[in-house]
Every structure is written in C-alpha cells, then in structure tokens.
Amino acid sequence: MATTLSYTHLFSFTEAVFKSIxxxxxxxxxxxxxxxxxxxxxxxxxxxxxxxxxVRLWEAGRINPTPRVGVTYETPSTAVVDGDGGLGxxxxxxxxxxxxxxxxxxxxxxxxxxxxxxxxxAGYHAMxxxxxxxxxxxMTNASPLVAPTYSLERLLGTNPIAVAVPAGDQPDFxxxxxxxxxxxxxxxxxxxxxxxxxxxWAQNADGTGSTDPNAVKNGGALLPLGGATGSHKGYxxxxxxxxxxxxxxxxxxxxxxxxFVAFLQPSANPVGEGLGHFFGAxxxxxxxxxxxxxxxxxxxxxxxxxxxxxxxxxxxxxGDPEREMSGKRxxxxxxxxxxxxxxxxxxxxKFGVKL
Amino acid sequence: MATTLSYTHLFSFTEAVFKSIxxxxxxxxxxxxxxxxxxxxxxxxxxxxxxxxxVRLWEAGRINPTPRVGVTYETPSTAVVDGDGGLGxxxxxxxxxxxxxxxxxxxxxxxxxxxxxxxxxAGYHAMxxxxxxxxxxxMTNASPLVAPTYSLERLLGTNPIAVAVPAGDQPDFxxxxxxxxxxxxxxxxxxxxxxxxxxxWAQNADGTGSTDPNAVKNGGALLPLGGATGSHKGYxxxxxxxxxxxxxxxxxxxxxxxxFVAFLQPSANPVGEGLGHFFGAxxxxxxxxxxxxxxxxxxxxxxxxxxxxxxxxxxxxxGDPEREMSGKRxxxxxxxxxxxxxxxxxxxxKFGVKL
Numbered sequence: 001m002a003t004t005l006s007y008t009h010l011f012s013f014t015e016a017v018f019k020s021i022x023x024x025x026x027x028x029x030x031x032x033x034x035x036x037x038x039x040x041x042x043x044x045x046x047x048x049x050x051x052x053x054x055v056r057l058w059e060a061g062r063i064n065p066t067p068r069v070g071v072t073y074e075t076p077s078t079a080v081v082d083g084d085g086g087l088g089x090x091x092x093x094x095x096x097x098x099x100x101x102x103x104x105x106x107x108x109x110x111x112x113x114x115x116x117x118x119x120x121x122a123g124y125h126a127m128x129x130x131x132x133x134x135x136x137x138x139m140t141n142a143s144p145l146v147a148p149t150y151s152l153e154r155l156l157g158t159n160p161i162a163v164a165v166p167a168g169d170q171p172d173f174x175x176x177x178x179x180x181x182x183x184x185x186x187x188x189x190x191x192x193x194x195x196x197x198x199x200x201w202a203q204n205a206d207g208t209g210s211t212d213p214n215a216v217k218n219g220g221a222l223l224p225l226g227g228a229t230g231s232h233k234g235y236x237x238x239x240x241x242x243x244x245x246x247x248x249x250x251x252x253x254x255x256x257x258x259x260f261v262a263f264l265q266p267s268a269n270p271v272g273e274g275l276g277h278f279f280g281a282x283x284x285x286x287x288x289x290x291x292x293x294x295x296x297x298x299x300x301x302x303x304x305x306x307x308x309x310x311x312x313x314x315x316x317x318x319g320d321p322e323r324e325m326s327g328k329r330x331x332x333x334x335x336x337x338x339x340x341x342x343x344x345x346x347x348x349x350k351f352g353v354k355l
Numbered sequence: 356m357a358t359t360l361s362y363t364h365l366f367s368f369t370e371a372v373f374k375s376i377x378x379x380x381x382x383x384x385x386x387x388x389x390x391x392x393x394x395x396x397x398x399x400x401x402x403x404x405x406x407x408x409x410v411r412l413w414e415a416g417r418i419n420p421t422p423r424v425g426v427t428y429e430t431p432s433t434a435v436v437d438g439d440g441g442l443g444x445x446x447x448x449x450x451x452x453x454x455x456x457x458x459x460x461x462x463x464x465x466x467x468x469x470x471x472x473x474x475x476x477a478g479y480h481a482m483x484x485x486x487x488x489x490x491x492x493x494m495t496n497a498s499p500l501v502a503p504t505y506s507l508e509r510l511l512g513t514n515p516i517a518v519a520v521p522a523g524d525q526p527d528f529x530x531x532x533x534x535x536x537x538x539x540x541x542x543x544x545x546x547x548x549x550x551x552x553x554x555x556w557a558q559n560a561d562g563t564g565s566t567d568p569n570a571v572k573n574g575g576a577l578l579p580l581g582g583a584t585g586s587h588k589g590y591x592x593x594x595x596x597x598x599x600x601x602x603x604x605x606x607x608x609x610x611x612x613x614x615f616v617a618f619l620q621p622s623a624n625p626v627g628e629g630l631g632h633f634f635g636a637x638x639x640x641x642x643x644x645x646x647x648x649x650x651x652x653x654x655x656x657x658x659x660x661x662x663x664x665x666x667x668x669x670x671x672x673x674g675d676p677e678r679e680m681s682g683k684r685x686x687x688x689x690x691x692x693x694x695x696x697x698x699x700x701x702x703x704x705k706f707g708v709k710l
Contacts, residue, residue, distance in 0.1 A: 106430060
C-alpha cells in the first residue's frame with residue numbers, strides 16, 4: 001500500500017526535520033531540495049525513505065548539522081573541499097558551486113570532497129551546472145557492498161557517476177548510473193517480494209553467482225556493472241570513482257568508507273575523513289560557441305531518439321524517464337510505501353513535526 | 356600459426372612504412388610508438404594488425420600524412436585541437452601534450468579534438484600523463500557498430516574510456532575499456548573459430564539477442580556494456596564519450612563517424628570534421644601533496660590486490676595484465692598471426708620495405 005503526498009507537503013515536513021536536528025534555515029532548505037530530487041525523479045531508494053537513516057546518523061554523532069564547509073587546497077581549476085562532517089546533501093551543492101565558479105574563471109572546475117556523508121542522487125548535483133551552460137559531472141563513493149572481480153570481500157560501494165549536458169530546444173542529457181549491475185534498492189524490492197534476482201546482480205559468500213535476493217545480506221556481494229561476463233569494467237569504473245572521490249581528497253576509500261546505517265560502526269582505523277565526492281563543471285563555450293554546441297546536441301538527441309527501434313519500444317535519451325517522472329510527481333504527488341510512511345511518522349514524533 | 360618478431364624489428368618496419376606514406380621522421384616515430392603500444396600491451400586488434408588499414412585510408416585520400424595539428428579555440432584549462440585530417444596516432448599524443456601543459460599551468464587540462472582519425476589504444480594516451488605526476492584521461496569515438504538500448508540501428512562506436520593514475524611503490528593504475536560488453540576483435544576471433552559468442556555481446560538485425568559470431572556482419576550490432584540486463588548504462592557511457600569527443604570539438608558524432616575500413620565511404624553529409632577524441636590531465640598536487648596521494652594510492656592498490664579471492668584467482672588492479680604482457684613481449688617478441696604477417700608483407704612490398 002502507498003500513500004501519496006504532495007511535493008510541497010513533503011518538502012515542509014522534511015525541512016522541519018532538518019531544522020530539528022540543528023540545521024540552519026538555509027541548510028535545511030538545501031538538504032531538503034537535494035534529498036527530494038530523488039523522489040521527484042523516481043529514485044525512491046535515495047529520497048525521503050532515507051530521512052530516518054540521516055536522523056539516526058545524527059543521533060549517533062556522525063553528522064554535524066552546522067558544518068563549516070570550506071576550501072582547504074586549490075589551484076585555478078581545482079579544489080579540495082572539507083565537508084566538516086556535514087550532510088552530503090548540503091556539502092555536495094556547496095562543493096559543486098566551487099566547481100562552477102572555477103569553470104567560470106578558467107573554463108573548467110574540479111572539486112574533490114572529504115569529510116562528507118551520503119549526498120543523495122549524483123544526477124542532481126551534475127544538473128546544477130546546466131543553468132550556467134556548463135556540463136556537470138558528479139561522483140561519490142559509498143558503503144562497501146560490491147566485490148571486485150574475483151574478490152570474496154566487499155571493497156567498493158555502488159559508486160555512481162552522473163554526467164549532465166545542456167541541449168538547445170531538446171531537454172538536457174542526464175546520465176546517472178551506479179557502477180554496479182543493479183542498485184541495492186532493487187535487491188531490497190526482490191527481498192520483500194521474495195522473488196529470485198537475475199543472474200549477474202550478486203554473488204554468494206563463496207563467490208558463486210546467486211539469484212537469491214538475500215545473497216548480499218548473507219555475506220555475499222553486489223557485482224560490478226558487466227556482471228557475470230565483464231565485471232572487470234564495472235570494477236574499474238567503480239575504482240576510478242573511489243580514487244577521484246577519496247584518494248584525491250583525503251576521505252576514506254574502499255572498505256574504510258563509513259556505512260550509511262547507524263547500527264554499523266565506522267572503521268576504528270580510518271584512512272581518511274568521512275566519505276568522498278568528486279565534482280566537475282565544464283563551460284560549453286570553453287570549447288566552442290554555446291549556440292553551435294546546443295544545435296549539434298539537439299541533432300544528436302533527435303537522431304538517437306528517432307532511431308528505428310525494437311517493436312513496441314523506442315530509444316531513450318539518458319534522463320528521459322526521470323524527467324517524465326519528475327513532471328508527473330510534481331503534479332500528482334509522490335507515492336510512499338507504508339513502511340516509509342511509518343518511518344516518517346516515527347521521525348516526526350521524535351521532533352513534534354506532523355507528517 | 357604465428358611468427359614472433361622483436362619489438363625493435365617491428366618498430367623499424369612500421370616506422371619505414373609511415374615514412375613511405377609521407378610522414379615526417381618525427382611523426383613516423385610517434386605514430387609507430389603509439390600503434391605498437393597496443394601490440395606490447397596485448398591488445399592485438401588495435402596494433403600493427405591495423406597498419407594495412409591506415410595505409411588503405413591514406414590511399415583513399417582520407418589521411419593527411421603532413422597535418423598541421425593546432426589549437427583553434429582555448430581557455431586557460433581547455434582547448435579544441437584540429438587534427439587536420441592526420442593520423443590519430445600522431446594527433447592524439449600532440450593533443451594530450453596540450454592537456455598536460457594546461458594542467459601544468461592551472462591544475463587541469465581538457466582537450467577535445469576534431470578532424471582526426473583512429474588513435475590506437477586509449478590507455479596509451481592516458482598513460483602519457485603519468486610521467487608528470489598527473490592523472491590521465493583519454494576517450495575517442497569510433498565507427499558506428501553499437502546499437503543503443505532498444506535500437507535496431509548502429510549509432511555508436513565501441514567508444515573506449517581510459518583513466519591512468521600514478522602510484523608510489525606500486526605500479527600505476529591503468530583502466531582502458533570499451534563501453535561495449537565485448538570488443539569487435541573478440542567477435543572476429545569467434546568468427547575464425549566458428550564458435551558461438553556469449554549472450555549479451557551482440558544482437559541480430561531484428562534486435563533479438565544473438566550468439567552468432569557473424570551477427571554484426573549480418574546487419575546486427577554490438578551491445579553496450581551491461582548486455583542483456585543493463586545495456587542502458589553502457590549506452591549512456593558510450594554516449595558521453597561521443598559527446599565529449601565530437602559534439603564538443605566539432606567532429607562527426609553518432610552514425611556520422613567515418614568508418615575505419617577504406618571500402619566503406621564516409622557520410623556524404625557529415626555533421627563535423629573527421630572523428631573526435633577527448634583528453635584530460637589532472638595534476639595530483641592540484642588536490643593534495645603528491646607524496647601523500649601516492650602513499651594512499653599504494654595502500655588502495657595493495658588492499659585490493661590482497662583481498663580474499665575466489666579459489667585459484669586473485670584480484671587484479673586495472674592495468675596488471677597489460678603491464679605483464681608488455682614486459683614479456685619486450686623480451687620475447689610479439690607474436691603475429693599469419694594473416695597479419697601476410698598483410699604486413701603486402702604493405703612492405705608496396706613501398707619496398709622488407710619485413
């Protein structure tokens with residue numbers, strides 16, 4: 001069963017919760033906008049369903065609600081941002097602003113972030129660049145759930161990569177993908193339904209391929225993109241995300257990335273501070289006049305969209321499904337499953353905020 | 356059957372061929388070094404086996420042996436390089452030098468290239484940055500052989516992405532991957548052996564999955580990374596490579612990318628000039644002191660390499676197999692299949708160069 005709440009209703013509630021844990025008005029608004037971007041775009045696993053998780057991390061003293069986010073190291077086109085243990089939902093947008101400002105100055109800007117927490121969906125951060133006629137790039141490392149090719153140990157997160165590219169008359173191109181075959185949220189759905197998962201999504205504790213939706217829970221691991229026949233590519237991409245996000249910034253990497261769930265303790269011997277992100281902004285007109293670029297981008301998009309397709313299907317442009325979902329949910333509201341509603345009521349009761 | 360030739364022997368021969376088509380001494384050396392990097396690293400499909408292909412393109416008037424490669428547009432951290440129709444084997448390294456010089460100045464450098472040709476293996480170009488304590492990135496678009504998810508048309512190339520990261524005591528990290536499940540070269544091997552190909556590599560002309568090694572030849576297409584269950588991710592990555600390499604520079608993109616084989620004509624209505632590449636260089640010390648970065652990179656590498664693994668296997672670091680192969684082939688020589696030897700003899704005879 002699901003209850004549908006309007007975006008504005010959910011926004012007010014979530015904002016009030018972030019204020020209750022001590023966020024400034026400005027940060028609470030920013031965190032809410034970032035978090036609910038996931039719900040709007042249909043990536044329900046990364047949206048308000050995680051609000052209770054963020055609150056529990058704060059209760060465990062692992063989120064600083066009043067971080068002093070700042071640049072600690074820089075060149076004209078690069079910076080390292082220290083998130084001061086803040087919400088990734090707040091640290092992320094502030095770091096992306098630094099990348100955009102650098103791009104304004106010298107054509108591109110590249111920011112690696114340490115001492116942060118989970119930042120919602122990568123696509124939201126990459127899309128920030130679009131308003132400035134820039135391409136946006138966003139990555140983050142995440143709790144270790146993924147086994148590199150041949151590994152029995154979980155050493156990487158689902159480590160997403162997002163790339164946003166502005167177009168002219170056509171809607172923007174927005175790629176936002178985990179570097180695993182399937183996101184953990186899809187396993188959770190299969191667990192609830194008790195249905196087997198496809199080959200290539202996960203492995204058992206002994207490294208054999210699994211169709212058991214509980215495989216990861218039982219000591220197995222998610223598989224990198226490419227699954228059974230080519231997981232070395234997904235492993236390589238996930239590794240690049242980890243290195244750019246954390247080895248470059250001084251955050252924790254690999255198995256040391258702090259878990260999102262508050263009941264698991266972070267490593268007692270961390271190799272860095274918090275978790276890491278990586279952001280990029282490239283001005284389109286640092287390469288060619290923006291109008292020229294956009295005309296060709298429109299041509300690229302319409303060529304792909306209008307390609308001959310398999311019966312009953314059509315070729316999508318990355319970002320199409322999420323944009324359509326966003327338009328729909330802004331009007332019709334956001335459906336929330338009963339367990340999510342229950343979690344939100346629990347959080348609301350804690351702070352005297354009514355859902 | 357195979358004949359083994361020493362690297363230096365093959366180098367002299369290849370260099371003489373490039374001089375014979377009109378390359379300057381300097382460009383012939385550069386082109387040879389770039390091309391043979393593929394043979395050394397064990398990526399036989401992209402090495403000297405393609406020399407005859409480059410010569411045929413030159414005969415068809417589609418390669419300029421004396422290009423004036425230059426920057427046509429720039430900001431402090433970006434440039435567009437015009438390859439003037441030259442060999443990608445020459446244009447690529449020159450464009451990467453521009454990226455490295457920009458990185459020296461402002462921390463990072465990003466170069467999009469138009470009017471070029473095939474550039475060999477992406478990994479070679481990315482690795483150029485390592486000597487300067489920089490991370491290197493290289494991408495290229497390529498002849499359309501790949502169908503986006505649901506498409507019956509081939510709109511993308513195998514569009515590789517390479518990322519090279521320097522380490523300290525450990526060998527460098529070098530990811531070099533096509534954004535398809537399998538490279539076309541693997542299909543060619545299966546064709547010769549007349550063995551079926553795994554699910555997820557290719558589709559038939561009607562869009563159904565195929566295990567026929569001749570599927571692509573017969574109007575089918577290669578599948579993006581992710582194959583049967585997640586090709587939208589590989590499609591998205593291949594699309595980003597196409598956009599960064601060509602829409603950004605003014606090269607041909609999508610179905611307009613000129614074919615490598617001389618018997619197929621380029622589009623009569625191109626949307627840009629030649630094919631496109633994209634290069635990046637990021638100074639490690641634009642983010643943190645290089646020694647610090649390298650110490651953590653060594654820790655990253657040893658952690659992954661020493662992870663508990665599936666019986667009889669171990670976890671590899673991207674670049675391990677190619678580096679080992681390179682060491683071996685420098686000493687033992689490069690094995691070449693009989694059809695390749697025959698092609699080289701044909702090319703040699705044309706110019707009076709003895710193999």
